[in-house]
Amino acid sequence: MATLRQLEYLVAIVDEGSFTRAAEALNVTQPGLSHQFQALEREVGGPLLERLPRGVRLTPAGRSMLPHARAALAEAGRATISARRAVGASTGELHIATLYSVSSGVLPTVLGRWRHKYPGMRIRLFEHRRDDTMAQAMTAGQADVAVGPLPEHWEGTARHIGTEEFLVVTRSDDPAALSGRASEVRLADLAEREWVLFTPDSGLSDILERACASAGFVPRAAVRTEQATSAIGYAAAGLGPALVPANTIPPHFAGTFLRPEPPVRRQLAGYTRTSPDPVTSSFLEILTEPGLLMPRHVARRLRAAERGPRHL
Structure with a gap:
């Protein structure tokens, strides 16, 4: 052997x-x-x-x-860390694999809560553009836990986080925000617009293109970016609509965001290769706390838009 x-x-x-x-x-x-x-x-x-x-x-x-x-070498290294955690060690390093959009949208809140519970623990992030490459990295033993869409037929431990909702963001006086229902927009009505698109190697690009294809059109690019946070800024500046996870929209956002019709959603989970140790289990528990995928400031503005007035 x-x-x-x-x-x-x-x-x-x-x-x-x-x-x-x-x-x-x-x-x-x-x-x-x-x-x-x-x-x-x-x-x-x-x-x-x-x-x-x-x-x-x-x-x-x-x-x-x-x-x-x-994978064997990575797992052997983590075996020592896991043993130290199991006997109550309060220091060490948690390795997390995730997507760029999840890193900017979901993880800040999660890691803030988790670090409060384990102040002596360091965090190492491995950020990926696509969920398939992240799954491959996890299979190879890159991290203790991954946060993102659960790969098909995953054999390790998995915790369902919830359903992530995508929203169309635009400038505050965009015509799409001034017609129809104040909180919704038909993607087909945006077929002739130029969009803030994502670079082809971004997983968010696939989500947007599938959504537009279902609505019967191929989006044209005004600009392309790799990051959801950049797309939000470009959309608010008037370059065109963008489709981003709701949890990436910052508080006090100056533009408008609308629910697309048909809806665009993504299931997220936390998953590991092997049975998680106590510290990793604690992280998975925080991941499943409610309210992470739809921030309060976004939900509040959507509810207000449904009641009117349109300008918030």
């Missing part, structure tokens, strides 16, 4: 690009590293790396083994 040390050598050789640099990075002798790596290849029954004149290249077997090696 492969040892953690052998897996560490495999990862180091790949990351450093050579046996020599890997040995230097790990502060071991190159003959010792080579001997252990050869033992690993004998264990799996074939070569894991192809030695090239200027570096190394993974074989199919190596490509298959590498993500599992990274």
